Amino acid sequence: MWGPVLDLHGWITQQIDAAEQHALDHQRDPSDALRWCKAHRKILTTHAPAGGGGSDAYACEGCGYNGADYCPELNVEHVNDCPTLLALAEGYGLTKEQRAALDRPEPERPAPTGPSLIPAALAEAMYGHLLATVVGVQPVPSPRQRALEILGPELKKISGYLPSPSSE
Numbered sequence: 001m002w003g004p005v006l007d008l009h010g011w012i013t014q015q016i017d018a019a020e021q022h023a024l025d026h027q028r029d030p031s032d033a034l035r036w037c038k039a040h041r042k043i044l045t046t047h048a049p050a051g052g053g054g055s056d057a058y059a060c061e062g063c064g065y066n067g068a069d070y071c072p073e074l075n076v077e078h079v080n081d082c083p084t085l086l087a088l089a090e091g092y093g094l095t096k097e098q099r100a101a102l103d104r105p106e107p108e109r110p111a112p113t114g115p116s117l118i119p120a121a122l123a124e125a126m127y128g129h130l131l132a133t134v135v136g137v138q139p140v141p142s143p144r145q146r147a148l149e150i151l152g153p154e155l156k157k158i159s160g161y162l163p164s165p166s167s168e
């Protein structure tokens with residue numbers, strides 16, 4: 001069947017829709033089938049991606065949390081791996097091949113180029129202090145410090161040049 005690639009949750013939703021339509025179109029009394037469809041939709045409502053844009057946005061909310069109270073983690077990291085949904089999908093005839101071809105949306109990772117919350121100069125100073133205190137070694141000068149050491153005398157010849165306090 002051609003169409004958008006669905007994740008496990010979407011695939012089951014599609015099967016339930018089709019089963020419901022089939023029951024309405026072809027069964028003299030579709031009430032049993034419709035009741036099953038309704039029950040399955042309730043399972044889908046419970047076992048759904050946690051959402052929220054965090055790193056666990058696609059974790060299964062319905063499978064619950066584990067771990068310590070101060071740092072709970074969702075038990076099933078991706079809703080495609082939810083055992084309840086996989087059992088339901090098995091009932092709708094999901095094959096191994098179909099499962100492998102399912103979409104697996106992942107949360108967007110924060111861009112690694114974002115500015116640090118700690119200003120670079122402060123981080124550098126903290127790092128140097130840490131090295132000197134804990135390890136007992138003097139930090140290797142940063143490329144900026146090295147450049148200022150080398151270029152400093154030349155820069156001071158330029159009128160209007162004001163060396164920054166940290167470079168002295």
Ligand SMILES: [Zn+2]
Nearest residue numbers: 047060063082
């Ligand atoms: Zn689940």
